[in-house]
Amino acid sequence: MLLKLEGLIMQSATHFHPLYLFSIRGSCKTPKSVVNIGERRTWPRNDVSFSCRNSGALNFPMPDGKSRFCAVPNSNDAHLSALLPEDGPVPSDTAEAELGSTFLSKWSPPTYLWRGLTVLVVAGQVIIRILKGKVHWKNTLQQLERVGPKSVGVLFLTSAFVGMAFTIQFVREFTRLGLNRSVGGVLALAFSRELSPVLTSIVVAGRIGSAFAAELATMQVSEQTDTLRVLGTNPVDYLITPRVIACCVALPFLGLMCFTIGMASSALLADSVYGVSINIILDSARRALRPWDLVSAMIKSQVFGAIISLVSCAWGATTSGGAKGVGESTTSAVVISLVGIFIADFALSYVFFQGAGDSLKNCF
Numbered sequence: 001m002l003l004k005l006e007g008l009i010m011q012s013a014t015h016f017h018p019l020y021l022f023s024i025r026g027s028c029k030t031p032k033s034v035v036n037i038g039e040r041r042t043w044p045r046n047d048v049s050f051s052c053r054n055s056g057a058l059n060f061p062m063p064d065g066k067s068r069f070c071a072v073p074n075s076n077d078a079h080l081s082a083l084l085p086e087d088g089p090v091p092s093d094t095a096e097a098e099l100g101s102t103f104l105s106k107w108s109p110p111t112y113l114w115r116g117l118t119v120l121v122v123a124g125q126v127i128i129r130i131l132k133g134k135v136h137w138k139n140t141l142q143q144l145e146r147v148g149p150k151s152v153g154v155l156f157l158t159s160a161f162v163g164m165a166f167t168i169q170f171v172r173e174f175t176r177l178g179l180n181r182s183v184g185g186v187l188a189l190a191f192s193r194e195l196s197p198v199l200t201s202i203v204v205a206g207r208i209g210s211a212f213a214a215e216l217a218t219m220q221v222s223e224q225t226d227t228l229r230v231l232g233t234n235p236v237d238y239l240i241t242p243r244v245i246a247c248c249v250a251l252p253f254l255g256l257m258c259f260t261i262g263m264a265s266s267a268l269l270a271d272s273v274y275g276v277s278i279n280i281i282l283d284s285a286r287r288a289l290r291p292w293d294l295v296s297a298m299i300k301s302q303v304f305g306a307i308i309s310l311v312s313c314a315w316g317a318t319t320s321g322g323a324k325g326v327g328e329s330t331t332s333a334v335v336i337s338l339v340g341i342f343i344a345d346f347a348l349s350y351v352f353f354q355g356a357g358d359s360l361k362n363c364f
Helices: 092-105 111-132 137-147 149-176 180-221 224-230 235-273 278-288 291-317 322-353
Strands: 002-011 016-024 041-045 048-052 068-071
Touching: 111 235, 111 291, 137 149, 137 180, 137 235, 149 180, 149 235, 180 224, 180 235, 180 278, 180 291, 180 322, 224 235, 235 278, 235 291, 291 322
Parallel strands: 002 068
Antiparallel strands: 002 016, 041 048
């Protein structure tokens, strides 16, 4: 019979204690005390002695008969703490087998791999629940208000200043070429196809995505999600699906608002500083724009909203490690969301606008 000592970590409010659980093959017993870190000591028990690097008061009923004891360290150690038999040496192959099985049992796939798979699983669960009508509409409306109206202020300032910055660059160069009438068309195409969906998603990822990840991560480490399961509520139905729906619905409208504010600020700056009339800017934009440009912008915004919400919720729901884990998951969720947005933007732009275009012909 082999007795194995496995190291587990119990987190307290201020520090960590290693908690060692004794288990006998075919059964499991729990010690009556916690083993505190200390000097190397040896305890005699029932004419049996064994030593361990971590000392403390042990009160554990020993099995009857001859037994071999194997103390295997926790994950913080890289070697065996103690390996002392009752009588006679323990065969080296047995010790190596026990140590190898312990390390293999602690192996896990890379974090980015299983979290990426989690995003796909969560996306599938959300789609199934939407099709089945399992949506908490009250919670969805609350999240929609949070993503939409409460993001207008930040998005208004961001899009206005970005529009004015682009106007300075375009008008300055186009004036020298005598192409003042094409400034509005260039700005309209830039905002509708790229700037408005990407800029909107960046603002939402920083403001909303980080909040989603932090909230779900805190609920995960504090076991609130387990409480929901005990109460008979599926966390995907109550927490994740409303957030995904809110982002997918709100971002297309926020993108259109970003486009409108950016064009308005550009026209005002061009008229007041560079003497290019507002009518010229708007007429050029009207000639260059096509309905598909605005539709593609809304599609992009919706895809970006799905990426932000799914990544943030998946990262938050798979958090572990206390307050440190919450911070790491929040930061990682925002970074991964931005990377996913840029990759998706390239893919969608390639699909929507590949080949030669003629949108600016009417502006000259």
